[in-house]
Amino acid sequence: MAAVDRRFTKLVELLLDMPDINAEHKCCYGKTALHLAATDGSEDIVRLLLAKGIKPDPNDYCNCTPLVIAASRSHLPIVKLLREAGAYANTETDTGDTPIYVAFYRRRDDIVRVLLEMEKMIPASPGKGIKRKPRFSVSGVGPLSRSSKYWAEASIP
Numbered sequence: 001m002a003a004v005d006r007r008f009t010k011l012v013e014l015l016l017d018m019p020d021i022n023a024e025h026k027c028c029y030g031k032t033a034l035h036l037a038a039t040d041g042s043e044d045i046v047r048l049l050l051a052k053g054i055k056p057d058p059n060d061y062c063n064c065t066p067l068v069i070a071a072s073r074s075h076l077p078i079v080k081l082l083r084e085a086g087a088y089a090n091t092e093t094d095t096g097d098t099p100i101y102v103a104f105y106r107r108r109d110d111i112v113r114v115l116l117e118m119e120k121m122i123p124a125s126p127g128k129g130i131k132r133k134p135r136f137s138v139s140g141v142g143p144l145s146r147s148s149k150y151w152a153e154a155s156i157p
Contacts, residue, residue: 009044016052023054030060038066038082041075046082056085062094071111072102079103079114089118 012033015021026032034054037045046066050056057065067087070078079099083089092098103111 009042009048012045013048016048023049023052024058026058026060030058030062032058032060032066034058034066035060035064035069038069038075038078039073041070041073041078043075043077043081046078050081050085056082056087057091059091063091064093065091065099067091067099068093068097068102071099071108071115072097072106074103074106074108074111076108076111076114079111083114083118087118089115 016023024032032054034046034049034056035058036042037049057067059065065087067079067082067089068091070082089099100112100115103115
């Protein structure tokens with residue numbers, strides 16, 4: 001995980017080729033190498049990890065996934081990579097945030113658009129740890145209608 005955190009792409013590639021490496025290892029906070037790469041916006045490392053077959057949506061200790069992190073950090077290329085890998089778009093953190101909510105909050109219309117496209121690709125999963133109605137979600141569950149003023153002004157087609 002230190003190699004990911006320091007963006008040592010070649011070292012990550014070498015480590016992933018080792019037979020005994022656990023690429024889905026979680027630290028004491030539940031974060032994986034994919035969480036760290038999504039945080040830093042390390043597109044090459046995210047691509048390497050996903051090519052290795054790592055699950056695209058592991059949860060950390062507060063139910064935060066790499067997709068939530070990438071959306072909150074405005075890393076559009078990472079959001080697209082995770083979308084292509086089949087990341088779950090309606091995941092909800094312990095605070096009720098979803099990827100689309102954090103992108104909406106940061107007024108990243110491009111990321112909101114990509115997340116809305118995910119609805120067509122990924123079927124809604126029953127439950128998936130959702131404890132209450134999320135603030136915003138791709139499947140339309142949540143108070144998107146409360147923000148009609150912003151959506152009317154947004155540049156989203």
